[in-house]
Amino acid sequence: MIRKFETELEDLKDKILKMGGFVEAAIEASTQALIQRNPEGFKNVHAYEREINRAHVEIDECCLKLLALQAPLAADLRLVLAIVKINSDLERMGDQSVNISYSGEHYLSKVPVKTEVNLPQIATQVRQMVTEALDAFVKGDVHAAKQVLEKDDAIDQHKADVFEKMKAEMQTHPELIGSCLDMILITRNLERLADHATNIAEDVIFVYTGRDVRHGFGGDSGT
Amino acid sequence: MIRKFETELEDLKDKILKMGGFVEAAIEASTQALIQRNPEGFKNVHAYEREINRAHVEIDECCLKLLALQAPLAADLRLVLAIVKINSDLERMGDQSVNISYSGEHYLSKVPVKTEVNLPQIATQVRQMVTEALDAFVKGDVHAAKQVLEKDDAIDQHKADVFEKMKAEMQTHPELIGSCLDMILITRNLERLADHATNIAEDVIFVYTGRDVRHGFGGDSGT
Structure with a gap:
């Protein structure tokens, strides 16, 4: 029974990682199409979103079944609940990528803004946060998760600057x-992607330490 | 044991409703301060957000304990998982109310926009969606939850019009x-509040029918 539970949990983690891969691909496709001024590239985003x-x-169903059939405890229970939340975050990251593709398509059809906006840098930083949050999740690396949290302020600053x-x-x-409005919306979408990466990192910290670092309360789960 | 579980579940529902009350109050305070041009009113939003x-x-901790100690099944399990998600949505609705208060404070310090924007109407519709989604949750009313879903398009249209x-x-x-940028941001925040109300309504439908109505897949939970 224990072996079966561990296998199912590994399977669930694999599913989340595969979903995370589609999210990374959706972010990459939408930002690269924009940066390289290649509107064709936006089409891929919709294909990735369907997979997401x-x-x-599917992942919500698996979590329900796992909780119902295995009734996990302590860290295992926290992990399954974290997967429920990470699943929601990843789905909304798919939506944000689609939003970038809509604003991006609109933006590319018009005269670009004159002020320099370092979109490649912001997009790279956001993609790194997403990749690092997912890596921290799969490795159970609390230190790496904390580093993701520290990067969120830089993205907020980029958004405010733009x-x-x-x-x-x-x-x-x-x-x-x-065009300026499109650029504002695009950087807001990127900032929300970073927020979701931050949520994932907070969930990782909670799973592996039992400490809730949200809102600065630092409460223990007690389970 | 069963009685204890039911008591704890009712207690958890009460906690969500109390939190929902703070969210409604935060939305009311931020939108009314803006509509009545009373910047003092924004201060209350921060007090409500702390409670949220x-x-x-606290609710995440209660859900973990309930799952660990009672290992609920079927509809009860779906209800606890829905509470985990509704809890996240309500927390983000608190953030959106705070965002409205920031943009609102900025907006009130400047010359207002000239084009008529029916903010009272949009704010009322959004508040109604939130109240109706929470009512549907507490009553387990799937029909009422479906009606909330139908109202989301009208808010999207308001956002696009503004x-x-x-x-x-x-x-x-x-x-x-x-001022125009502030107004755009405020209506986007209101639209996101409506999105969260929609998420809550979808969770209610899932709890009481076992059907996942998100993304049009209509899958069954199988538990």
Whole structure:
């Protein structure tokens, strides 16, 4: 019975990692299509999103079955609950990638903004946070998860910087208002992707330490 | 043992409803402060958010304990897992209310936009969706939950309308760009609140029918 539970849990972790791979691919496809000004590339994002949504439903079913049939305890129970939450985060990351592809398609059809925005750098940092959060999950690496949390402020700062730059450009180049708005929305979507990576990292810390680091309360699970 | 489980489950439902009450209060406080142009009102939002964050950690702990000690099955298990998810949604609704208060404070410090935006109507519709989703949860009312899902499109449409109106106003009144951007962000926050209410309604449908209505797959839980 124990061996069966461990096998099922490993299977569930594999499913989450495969879903995470689709999420990484969706982020990569949407940001690269935008950066390389290749609107064709956005089409792949929708294919990845379908896989993400399929995995979302399947993983929730697996978690329910595992809880019902195996009734795990302590760290194992925390792991299954974390998977339920990580599953939700990954699904919403698929939505954000699709949002980037919509704003990106709109953006590429118009005159680009004049102010320099280092989208490749922001996109790379966000993708790294996502990859590192998923790696921390699969390795149970609390230290790596904490490092992900520390990177979130830099992305918030990028978002705020781009917002101010675009506001200024809209004043001086009213003809570029549409493009500036797209750029604002795209960097907000990237920032939300980073937020979801942060949520995943917080879940990893909770699974492997039993400590809830959200909201600075630092409570113990007691189980 | 069964009686104890039912008592604990009722206790957990009460906690979610109390948290939901703080979320409703946070939305009410942030939108009313904005509509009545009373910046003092935004202060209450932060007090409500602290209560929401406290409840978020506490409810997750209760769910873990309930799963560990009682190992519920079928509909009871789905209910506890739904509470885990609803808890996350409510916490993020607190964040959205805080975001409205930040943009709202900024907005009230400047010249208002000229184009008419029916914020009271949008805010009322969003608050109704939240209240109806929580009512559907407490009553286990699948029909009411489905009605919440049907209301989401209207909010998406409001968001899109405001976006187009503000884009046009920024072109004709570049001096109001800052205010127009605030209005865009505020309606996006309201739309995200409606999305979270939709998530809650989907969870209610899943708990009481065993059917996963997300992504149009309509899968059964099998437990």
